[in-house]
Amino acid sequence: MQTIRTLSALRAAIADFxxxxxxxALVPTMGALHRGHIALIETARRQGRKVVASIFxxxxxxxxxxxxxxxxxxxxxxxxxxxxxxxxxxxxPPVEDMYPTxxxxxxxxxxxxxxxxxxxxxxxxxxxxxVVAKLFNQVRPDIALFGEKDFQQxxxxxxxxxxxxxxxxxxxxxxxxxxxxxxxxxxxxYLDDGQRAAAVALPRALGDAxxxxxxxxxxxxxxxxxxxxxxxxxFAVDYIELVDAETLASDAPGSRPRRLLAAARLGGTRLIDxxxxxxxx
Ligand code: PAF
Numbered sequence: 001m002q003t004i005r006t007l008s009a010l011r012a013a014i015a016d017f018x019x020x021x022x023x024x025a026l027v028p029t030m031g032a033l034h035r036g037h038i039a040l041i042e043t044a045r046r047q048g049r050k051v052v053a054s055i056f057x058x059x060x061x062x063x064x065x066x067x068x069x070x071x072x073x074x075x076x077x078x079x080x081x082x083x084x085x086x087x088x089x090x091x092x093p094p095v096e097d098m099y100p101t102x103x104x105x106x107x108x109x110x111x112x113x114x115x116x117x118x119x120x121x122x123x124x125x126x127x128x129x130x131v132v133a134k135l136f137n138q139v140r141p142d143i144a145l146f147g148e149k150d151f152q153q154x155x156x157x158x159x160x161x162x163x164x165x166x167x168x169x170x171x172x173x174x175x176x177x178x179x180x181x182x183x184x185x186x187x188x189x190y191l192d193d194g195q196r197a198a199a200v201a202l203p204r205a206l207g208d209a210x211x212x213x214x215x216x217x218x219x220x221x222x223x224x225x226x227x228x229x230x231x232x233x234x235f236a237v238d239y240i241e242l243v244d245a246e247t248l249a250s251d252a253p254g255s256r257p258r259r260l261l262a263a264a265r266l267g268g269t270r271l272i273d274x275x276x277x278x279x280x281x
Pocket of ligand 1: 056132
C-alpha cells in the first residue's frame, strides 16, 4: 500500500492505475478503523477495483462542543489494517491543504440534511458534504463506498452526487455489528464497561420497534415505547424516528421502504443506529 500525503503524488498514482485500465474505488474515513471500514475496503476489492482509503478527521463536521480534539487518532494501526485488507492507497491529506487560508466554499444539501442528526448537530452535514465533494474531486473515483450506519450521511451524499452530476456511483454497505448487536463505531471506544453493556439496548430497541411496526402496531406508540426503553437503559435520547428510506421524510406510508433511525447518548458518548423496515406489500 502506498501512503500519500500530497495531491500531486495522489493524482500521479491514480493516473498510473488508470493507465493500467483499473477502476478506482474511494472509501472516505476519519480513521480509528474497525471491521465496518474494512468491510467497505473488502467490498471494493471484490469488485476488482483499486482502492483508495482516505483518513481525514474533518474539523468542519464537528460542532463547537463535540469531540474533535479527543476523536481517536491511530494512524499506524489504521495503516496496518488497510494493508492487510489489500487497500492500494492510503490518502492522508494535511488539514492546511484541505482548508487553506481563504477557503470559503460550503456545500449545503437541503431536505435530507435537515431533520434527525441535521437538527441535533447544526452544520454537521454541510461539513460532511463539503469534505466529501473535495475528496471526490481529489480522487475522481468511479465508485465511493459508505457504511449504512451513517444512514442520513449516505442519503445526503447520494443527493449531492445526483444534484451536482459527480458521475460517481455511491454504494452503501450494511452496518457491521458486535456479537451482541451493537453497531461498530469509532466512538465505541469512549464507552466504559458499564456503558458498553448498556449500549446493547439501542440495537434491541430498534429491532423490537421494527418488528412491532411490521406487525401493524401504531408507529407512534412503538416509537414512544422504544424511547421509554432507551431512557430506562440509561440513554438520553436525541431522536428515534421512522422515515422514508430515500427522502428521510417522516409520515412515510407502509407501502414504501422505511428506515428506523435513532441517536442517543450514554454519558458523554453519542451513538447512532438504524434499521431497515421493508415495505409492506
Ligand atoms: O463517515 C465518516 O467517517 C465521515 O463523515 C466522512 C464520510 C469520512 C467525511 O468526513
